[in-house]
Amino acid sequence: MRSNANIAGPMTDPVPGPRTESTGADVSRETPPPMDDTPIGRAAQLAVEALGRAGEGLPRPEQTRVIVVANQKGGVGKTTTTVNLAASLALHGGRVLVIDLDPQGNASTALGIDHHAEVPSIYDVLVESRPLAEVVQPVPDVEGLFCAPATIDLAGAEIELVSLVARESRLQRAIQAYEQPLDYILIDCPPSLGLLTVNALVAGQEVLIPIQCEYYALEGLGQLLRNVDLVRGHLNPTLHVSTILLTMYDGRTRLASQVAEEVRTHFGDEVLRTSIPRSVRISEAPSYGQTVLTYDPGSSGALSYLEAAREIALKGIGISYDASQAHIGAQNDPSMVEGIQ
Numbered sequence: 001m002r003s004n005a006n007i008a009g010p011m012t013d014p015v016p017g018p019r020t021e022s023t024g025a026d027v028s029r030e031t032p033p034p035m036d037d038t039p040i041g042r043a044a045q046l047a048v049e050a051l052g053r054a055g056e057g058l059p060r061p062e063q064t065r066v067i068v069v070a071n072q073k074g075g076v077g078k079t080t081t082t083v084n085l086a087a088s089l090a091l092h093g094g095r096v097l098v099i100d101l102d103p104q105g106n107a108s109t110a111l112g113i114d115h116h117a118e119v120p121s122i123y124d125v126l127v128e129s130r131p132l133a134e135v136v137q138p139v140p141d142v143e144g145l146f147c148a149p150a151t152i153d154l155a156g157a158e159i160e161l162v163s164l165v166a167r168e169s170r171l172q173r174a175i176q177a178y179e180q181p182l183d184y185i186l187i188d189c190p191p192s193l194g195l196l197t198v199n200a201l202v203a204g205q206e207v208l209i210p211i212q213c214e215y216y217a218l219e220g221l222g223q224l225l226r227n228v229d230l231v232r233g234h235l236n237p238t239l240h241v242s243t244i245l246l247t248m249y250d251g252r253t254r255l256a257s258q259v260a261e262e263v264r265t266h267f268g269d270e271v272l273r274t275s276i277p278r279s280v281r282i283s284e285a286p287s288y289g290q291t292v293l294t295y296d297p298g299s300s301g302a303l304s305y306l307e308a309a310r311e312i313a314l315k316g317i318g319i320s321y322d323a324s325q326a327h328i329g330a331q332n333d334p335s336m337v338e339g340i341q
């Protein structure tokens with residue numbers, strides 16, 4: 001779908017290099033022989049690019065940004081987005097905490113964090129008032145990334161919270177009492193709008209909504225947006241929808257580009273220029289307890305999440321993102337989607 005290029009930004013260069021920076025570091029780029037124009041050749045080159053870029057570092061926010069990843073639909077990419085964005089932000093040099101607020105514990109699994117029933121978890125924080133610091137674990141393989149895991153106990157928390165004091169603001173209090181310096185906290189919500197999600201909305205300043213480029217993409221979003229308004233009006237005046245991320249984007253289908261266009265018309269600037277392609281690598285990574293950033297750093301999925309993270313980091317400090325300067329172009333080039341999955 002070449003005609004989609006303008007929808008997600010003019011990022012169609014199949015093997016993009018940094019077009020703005022031209023430092024001595026580029027010298028080495030000139031020495032290797034030109035890569036074959038094959039999917040594997042391009043994937044290898046992209047892997048090198050990705051690894052080089054990960055250490056690049058991004059400006060850090062002045063205060064911890066608490067980002068709630070929510071959409072009451074299941075299977076739209078909330079967990080995938082939470083863990084891969086978090087890993088990307090950490091690889092860009094940030095200190096990042098993922099709070100797993102879904103009883104299924106998929107984010108904990110994907111980050112390789114032990115979360116069997118006896119592990120101290122976010123349930124203990126919410127229901128037993130245990131300090132957050134006592135449940136946070138470092139994520140193996142990614143420096144600067146931490147996780148507060150969810151165990152199966154959390155399934156009962158929706159009900160147990162009802163009778164507790166300050167039931168909507170228990171997560172907020174726990175985060176406020178957490179003393180470790182952090183640049184970002186990403187909260188992975190369950191697919192519902194119950195008390196767990198409300199706790200996340202009260203604790204955060206920003207809502208990130210992943211939208212799957214599929215039929216009925218926008219259905220049910222009104223309800224989430226009304227909840228955000230309600231929480232803003234009554235409990236958390238700073239809350240706002242800061243980011244919409246298009247996920248599982250398949251540039252080969254007309255449907256994906258139609259959904260993308262509809263979402264951009266509806267939400268405008270909140271929609272990231274970077275969209276996340278449908279990628280087998282992204283879906284394989286969790287079964288190895290890894291994010292796609294470590295599982296296959298050169299894949300289109302890894303590069304897209306790195307780029308989305310860059311966009312979010314720059315937006316957060318008021319620098320407008322120029323898609324023509326994007327470091328990648330893989331996600332909107334159908335041959336790449338096919339080639340390096």
Ligand SMILES: Nc1ncnc2c1ncn2[C@@H]1O[C@H](COP(=O)(O)OP(=O)(O)O)[C@@H](O)[C@H]1O
Pocket residue numbers: 073074075076077078079080081106191247248249276277278279280282283284301
């Ligand atoms: N970009 C993607 N490409 C391919 N599969 C994806 C992608 N994003 C998510 N998935 C897969 O889709 C399923 C649902 O994603 P998940 O992040 O668990 O959604 P949610 O947390 O909203 O329920 C998972 O199996 C995941 O591996």
Ligand SMILES: [Mg+2]
Pocket residue numbers: 078079080102106189
């Ligand atoms: Mg999930």
